[in-house]
Amino acid sequence: MPLKTEPVTINLGPQHPSTHGVFRLKVTFDGEQIVDAEPVMGYMHRGTEKLAEERSYVQIVTLTDRLDWVSSMTNNLSYVRTVEKLANIDVPIRAQYLRVICSELQRIASHLIATGFLMQELGTFGGTPLMYCFREREKILDMFEMLCGARVTLSYMRPGGLIQDAPPEFWERLKIFTSEMPGYVDELESLISDNEVVLARTKNVGILSDRVAVDASITGPMLRATGVRWDLRKAHPYEIYNSLHFEVPIGSNGDTFDRYFVRINEIRESIKLINQAVEQIPSGPIRTEIPYFFKPPVGTAFSSVEAPKGELGFYIVSDGGISPYRCHIRSPSFINLTVLKDLLVGASMADLIVIFGSIDVVMGEVDR
Amino acid sequence: MNFNNIQNLINTLIPSLPSWIVFMSAAIFISFFVINAVVMTGALTVWLERRLLARIQSRLGPNRWGPFGLFTPIADIIKMIGKEDIVPSTADKKIFNLAPIVLLVPVLLVFAVIPMSSNSFLGQLNIGILFIVGVTGFNTLAVFMAAWSSRNKYALFGAMRGVAMLLSYEVPMALSIVSVVLTTNFILNIEGSSLSALSLVGIVEAQRIPFFILQPLGCLIFVTAASAEMSRAPFDMIESESELGAGYHTEYSGIKFAIFQLTEFLAPVATAAIISVMFAGGIRGLSIIPGSISLIAKIFIIVLIFIWIRATWPRLRVDQIMNFAWKFLLPLSLINIFSQAVLLQIFLSSSSISNTELWIIAGINWIIAAVSIFILAKVFGHKGRAKNIPIPSPLANMEFKSE
Numbered sequence: 001m002p003l004k005t006e007p008v009t010i011n012l013g014p015q016h017p018s019t020h021g022v023f024r025l026k027v028t029f030d031g032e033q034i035v036d037a038e039p040v041m042g043y044m045h046r047g048t049e050k051l052a053e054e055r056s057y058v059q060i061v062t063l064t065d066r067l068d069w070v071s072s073m074t075n076n077l078s079y080v081r082t083v084e085k086l087a088n089i090d091v092p093i094r095a096q097y098l099r100v101i102c103s104e105l106q107r108i109a110s111h112l113i114a115t116g117f118l119m120q121e122l123g124t125f126g127g128t129p130l131m132y133c134f135r136e137r138e139k140i141l142d143m144f145e146m147l148c149g150a151r152v153t154l155s156y157m158r159p160g161g162l163i164q165d166a167p168p169e170f171w172e173r174l175k176i177f178t179s180e181m182p183g184y185v186d187e188l189e190s191l192i193s194d195n196e197v198v199l200a201r202t203k204n205v206g207i208l209s210d211r212v213a214v215d216a217s218i219t220g221p222m223l224r225a226t227g228v229r230w231d232l233r234k235a236h237p238y239e240i241y242n243s244l245h246f247e248v249p250i251g252s253n254g255d256t257f258d259r260y261f262v263r264i265n266e267i268r269e270s271i272k273l274i275n276q277a278v279e280q281i282p283s284g285p286i287r288t289e290i291p292y293f294f295k296p297p298v299g300t301a302f303s304s305v306e307a308p309k310g311e312l313g314f315y316i317v318s319d320g321g322i323s324p325y326r327c328h329i330r331s332p333s334f335i336n337l338t339v340l341k342d343l344l345v346g347a348s349m350a351d352l353i354v355i356f357g358s359i360d361v362v363m364g365e366v367d368r
Numbered sequence: 369m370n371f372n373n374i375q376n377l378i379n380t381l382i383p384s385l386p387s388w389i390v391f392m393s394a395a396i397f398i399s400f401f402v403i404n405a406v407v408m409t410g411a412l413t414v415w416l417e418r419r420l421l422a423r424i425q426s427r428l429g430p431n432r433w434g435p436f437g438l439f440t441p442i443a444d445i446i447k448m449i450g451k452e453d454i455v456p457s458t459a460d461k462k463i464f465n466l467a468p469i470v471l472l473v474p475v476l477l478v479f480a481v482i483p484m485s486s487n488s489f490l491g492q493l494n495i496g497i498l499f500i501v502g503v504t505g506f507n508t509l510a511v512f513m514a515a516w517s518s519r520n521k522y523a524l525f526g527a528m529r530g531v532a533m534l535l536s537y538e539v540p541m542a543l544s545i546v547s548v549v550l551t552t553n554f555i556l557n558i559e560g561s562s563l564s565a566l567s568l569v570g571i572v573e574a575q576r577i578p579f580f581i582l583q584p585l586g587c588l589i590f591v592t593a594a595s596a597e598m599s600r601a602p603f604d605m606i607e608s609e610s611e612l613g614a615g616y617h618t619e620y621s622g623i624k625f626a627i628f629q630l631t632e633f634l635a636p637v638a639t640a641a642i643i644s645v646m647f648a649g650g651i652r653g654l655s656i657i658p659g660s661i662s663l664i665a666k667i668f669i670i671v672l673i674f675i676w677i678r679a680t681w682p683r684l685r686v687d688q689i690m691n692f693a694w695k696f697l698l699p700l701s702l703i704n705i706f707s708q709a710v711l712l713q714i715f716l717s718s719s720s721i722s723n724t725e726l727w728i729i730a731g732i733n734w735i736i737a738a739v740s741i742f743i744l745a746k747v748f749g750h751k752g753r754a755k756n757i758p759i760p761s762p763l764a765n766m767e768f769k770s771e
Contacts, residue, residue, distance in 0.1 A: 201683075251759075
């Protein structure tokens with residue numbers, strides 16, 4: 001007599017230890033294999049885009065902090081660049097350098113979080129790599145605290161420049177950080193990349209082909225892991241990236257290990273970028289003053305930057321008032337999640353968590 | 369201190385008691401002592417694990433109550449007992465309530481037969497190792513009872529994996545025990561000892577040189593299989609909190625959850641006790657240290673190794689775990705039994721036994737272990753270190769602006 005078996009549907013989330021917030025996934029399992037997966041988004045919808053229509057242009061900066069709360073700097077940068085494009089504001093050179101330094105620091109912090117939580121999801125580990133990552137991230141947050149007093153929701157950037165110049169002790173701290181960080185990255189990598197179990201769990205798991213990635217407009221480390229060498233910092237250089245030398249690390253076949261590996265290498269490249277920027281930074285003003293009741297001319301503007309998770313773009317429609325008529329956010333987390341089903345079907349339950357972790361999403365950005 | 373001593377003591381104090389009352393009161397005294405000692409050890413292990421894990425991760429760990437936060441487990445236990453005990457309305461209540469007990473009791477029973485002095489608490493149990501294999505087999509049942517009765521899909525997933533894993537790792541574990549018993553039997557026979565080869569006292573008696581030196585392969589297999597049996601990292605399949613919430617005990621709360629947690633932290637101690645008796649010579653050690661002290665020291669060293677493993681290894685996937693059991697550990701344990709039997713037949717067929725002969729066997733066994741692990745790892749392991757060679761995609765038509 002054949003055994004009667006039937007698929008089991010499990011509601012993964014919204015309350016689940018490894019869904020990075022409130023993400024719900026309806027998964028149908030056949031034994032341990034996934035036969036269907038349906039992401040349900042919107043549990044964290046806070047109406048950021050609608051709120052932006054009620055705020056003045058400077059106030060919106062604080063809303064962008066809360067999009068992807070592990071990389072506020074790049075969110076700020078993307079927004080203020082769009083406003084500057086809309087109103088044709090020139091940014092002083094020193095401010096541009098500081099912006100690049102800050103966003104590279106933020107990239108390191110974000111990639112550390114991504115790597116740490118990927119390892120946490122890979123197994124308990126007792127949380128060792130996660131704690132190593134957090135230890136380094138604390139140093140970055142301390143530096144941000146010196147810059148603007150906040151640690152996570154920074155609001156450091158303003159249309160026209162930055163809120164204030166970096167204090168002298170920031171530069172000392174930055175020098176120590178950039179000299180120590182490569183060693184810590186090596187330490188972290190020796191704990192992870194050489195581990196047989198990590199390799200067994202991540203190699204050839206959740207393979208994303210380059211064709212699918214490009215078709216679904218995946219960006220960021222997830223795209224580069226598939227071998228597509230696409231980085232906005234190189235392709236459409238903004239701020240002063242043109243004058244800095246760096247490599248764009250790519251992976252081989254777009255599996256989970258590659259995504260991790262690309263991130264680790266990007267941390268190294270970011271350190272190089274910071275070192276160059278610190279050498280070249282000129283003195284001068286850090287802000288172009290804009291009027292208190294700032295009203296950009298009627299028109300539209302789209303601008304995007306290479307955020308740690310991918311291409312973060314803002315599309316702003318101005319009707320000449322003090323707040324935008326429409327503010328659309330192209331968030332990388334949301335678009336990177338769209339291929340989730342392609343990655344999951346056929347994988348096993350344990351792979352689900354690892355694949356989801358390797359995409360590196362923040363729900364605040366997905367639901368906006 | 370053991371069961372017979374207590375009986376004799378009661379008999380001498382109050383001579384005219386009926387024998388069944390003496391038996392019962394001795395049994396109650398012994399079980400009271402063992403359970404309390406073991407549970408306190410469990411609390412100490414909780415503290416040790418949290419503290420050491422924290423130090424490995426460059427954190428501080430619990431440090432609020434007592435010296436070095438030593439009393440934190442007491443606070444934990446009080447909190448757990450104070451919590452509401454929830455039984456899901458769809459649960460099978462009898463089984464649901466029984467499962468934590470079925471899980472805890474075998475761990476306590478293991479301690480009853482560990483020879484803490486020249487004898488175990490229960491006296492001379494001549495099938496000690498068989499008893500241990502028997503009672504520890506209960507944890508499979510308990511995990512399945514807990515998961516199935518709580519009627520939760522996450523719990524069921526944990527139990528499905530757990531039962532498959534626990535059953536498959538029993539095989540290499542039992543086989544590695546067989547080789548220990550084999551060796552013990554040979555040595556005891558030659559020495560003319562009256563002890564049974566299955567009794568833990570006999571196994572300790574036979575370890576002129578500790579068995580982890582005499583048969584490293586068996587020790588390695590046993591440690592691996594035992595850490596799977598108690599479902600610790602890297603084999604913590606049945607709990608796998610990043611995937612399944614809490615696995616098989618998702619629905620438990622209050623004192624029942626505390627019992628699950630206690631068992632989880634007692635299991636390494638029990639396993640370490642078995643390992644130190646079977647492979648590290650038990651109470652044998654330096655002559656100036658009392659036997660029980662050296663046994664406890666060995667137990668805690670092995671517990672520390674388990675904590676260290678937990679801090680540095682991620683979890684395997686369930687199919688990889690099964691592959692590891694059947695394709696790697698099972699052949700290894702067969703090789704171990706075969707080589708050990710052949711070596712014993714060659715060297716120990718004479719009527720006397722010298723330590724030199726044992727050392728020669730140990731040397732050959734180390735070579736066999738190294739070679740067989742190397743060959744099996746070549747066959748089943750990862751092909752070389754992961755060198756991530758970047759392969760540019762043909763779609764990468766981004767034209768970099770010249771710098």
